[in-house]
Amino acid sequence: MNKKKTTIKDIANVLNISAAAVSKALHDDSRISAKTKAAVKRVAKELNYQPNHLASALRSGKSKLVGVIVPRTSSNFFSSVIQNIEEVLNKEGYNIIITQSNESFKKECNNIDTLLFTQVDGIIASMANETVDLSFYEKIKSKGIPLILFDRGENDLNVDYIGINDYDSSFMIVEHLISKGCKRIAHIGGFRHTRIFNNRIRGYVDAIRKYDLPHEDDLLVESSLTLEDGRLKMQELLALDNPPDAVYIAGDYAALGALQLLKEKNINVPNDICLIGFGNEPFTSLVTPTITSIHQHSEQIGQLAAQTFLERVKMDDLKQTLNKIILDAELIERDSSKKSKRY
Template sequence: MKRHQITIIDIAKELNLSKSTVSRALTGHKSVKPETRQAVLELAEKLDYQRNMLAISLITKKTNTIGIIVPEFNSSYFPTAIIGAQEVASKAGYSTVICQSDESYETEVANTKVMLANQVDGILVSITKETRNYDHLKIFQRKGIPIVFFNRVCDEMDVPKVIVDDYDGSFRAVSYLIESGRKRIAHLAGPSSLKISEKRLNGYKAALRKHNIPQDEELMITYDLNIDKVKIYVNHLLNLDNPPDAIFAVNDPTAIETIQVIRKRGLRVPEDIAVVGFSNDFVSGLIDPPLTTVSQPVREIGRTAAQLLIDQINREVSDWKSIIRVLKTELVIRKSS
C-alpha cells in the first residue's frame, strides 16, 4: 500500500493553523511566533514531513540555500570556517552547498556554475591561488545574488569582505623573533596573486625596518603553496653561506614541513633555527616541537561572513558594498621559537 505523503495541509489541520502560517513556520519566517514555529517543526519531524523545496522556491523566489566555495581542505582552516558559517546559516533557516576548488581556477569556475544551477540565494567565496580573472564571480553581481569574500578576497569587486589583519599578525610575529635575538629571518611567502601573501610579506619587511635589520632578498622566497616544494626552498636557505637563524612561513602547513626538513638535516628547532607559522592550524600544537604561530579566529570568520551574507539576502544592510570586517590575530608562542 502506498504511504500517504504528509503535506502542509495535514500539519495545518492537526494544529488548527492556516496553511500560510505553517508554510511560514517551516521556512523560518520572522512573523511566526517562536512557540508556533516550534510546534510546527516538532509535528513535521514526528510525521516525517519532507518539504518540497522546488515548490517553495517558486513561491518565495528563494531556495533558503547558500553556497560556499573554498580553495582547499588540506588544513583545518577552511573546514573550521565552514563550520562557523553553517552555525549561522542553520540558525537562520538556510542549508549550505559546499564546493572545494582544489586551488584550480578552472574548478572554481565550474563550482560557480554548480551554485547557479542550484539557485543559491547567495555565496561565500575564498578564491584559489590561480584566480586572476573574476568574470565567473561577477555573474552573481549581475544577477543580484549576494556574495561575500573571506580570507582570500578580490579587491576588484565591491562586495563585503571578511579578513584578518595579516599585516599586523606578520609584523608582531617577526618582531617577536627579532626581540628573541634572531637576526637573519627568512620568509617563505605565498604567491603574489593572493592579498594575504602580500600583506604578510609587507608585515615581515616592516618589522625588519623597525628594528634596523637590512632586508636580504636571498632570504625572501615566494612560492606557489605546493607543499612538496618546501623541501627545495628550505634546503636552499640552509645551504647559504650565511643561513638564517629563523624562518617565518606564510602558513602553518609550510611551517610544519619546514620543521621536518630542518630536523632531517640534523639541526635543532629552535636552538639552531626558530620557526613561526601563521593560522594556528589544529596540528600546529601537536607536532614536535609545537609550532609558534599567529592564531586567526577562523570559526568567527565563517560566522561573520555568513551573517553578512544573510543580512544582504534579507536586505537588512543598506550600504553593504563598503563593508570590510577585519578581525584581530593573536601570537601563540610555543616551543618552535
C-alpha cells in the first residue's frame, strides 16, 4: 500500500538529477536532452508518478478547472450542454466543476463564491430565472477570469454569450401555426426580464402583427414555465370568452402541464387546440400526443461555450473583441401541431 505519493523529487533522486530537470523533462522542455526525457518518463511510470495538481496550480496560478453553473442538471438541454463542454475542455487538460442553482438567485451566488474560492480559471454559466441583480457576475469579471454565458444570460454584462435566435424561433413557430390554419394564437412566455424570453415574446408579437392576427393582451401571459404554472396559465386561457385555437409555450415543461390539463378537459390536441413547446426535451416525443418543439442545438452550444473559454485564456488581455454567437434553432414538428383539417 503505497500511501506516500511519489513526487518529482523521488524521480530526481533515482536519476541523480535535479527536481527542476524532472519537471522540465515532463513538460518536454527544449533544453532537456532526449535521453534524460526518456529516462524521466520511464522512472515516472515505474514509480506510478501522478503530478500534484494543487502544487502546479498554486505555482503557475492556473487551476485548470472551469466552473459550470446551470439552473439544474436534470434537464436534458443542460446536461447535454455540460457533456459537450466537458468533452472539449478535457482535451485541453481542463476539468469542470458543475454546480446547480436550482433557479435560486441565492444558491447561484453561493455557487459563484464556491467556484471563485476553488480558484477556477473561468466560469461558464446559464443564469437562474430569478437572477436580476448581476453584481456577483461583475465579481467574476473583476477577478479577471473569463466568464462565458449561454442560453439564459444575454444581457448588458458585456461578456461572451452563446445562444439561439429566440426571436426568429418564435417567429417560425407562429408561422408554422398559421400554416396549420390557426387563427387565434396565444403565447405563454417566460419572464420578460430575462432577455431570451423577452425575445421570444417579441418574435411572437411581431409575427402576429405581420400576419394580422388578433394580438389581444389576454392571449399573451408571463409564466415561471414550470409544469404547474403551465397548467395554471392554460386554465386561464381556456377561461377566456374567446379562447385560442393554438398555444405556443416558451418551455417544454410548462407545455407538458398545459397538455395534461387539456387532456383532462377532453380538449383535443391538435384539432381543438394546437400546442407548441420550446426546448425539445426528450419527453416531448414520449407523451401523447407528441409535442412539437424547438431544438436548441445543445451540443453546439456546449462546444462553442468551451471553445470561447479556450480562446479567452489563450488571448492576451487586450483587444478583446466580444463573442456573441447566435445559432439558428430548429422546429421539430410533432403531433401536437399536426392538425388534420386545414381551413
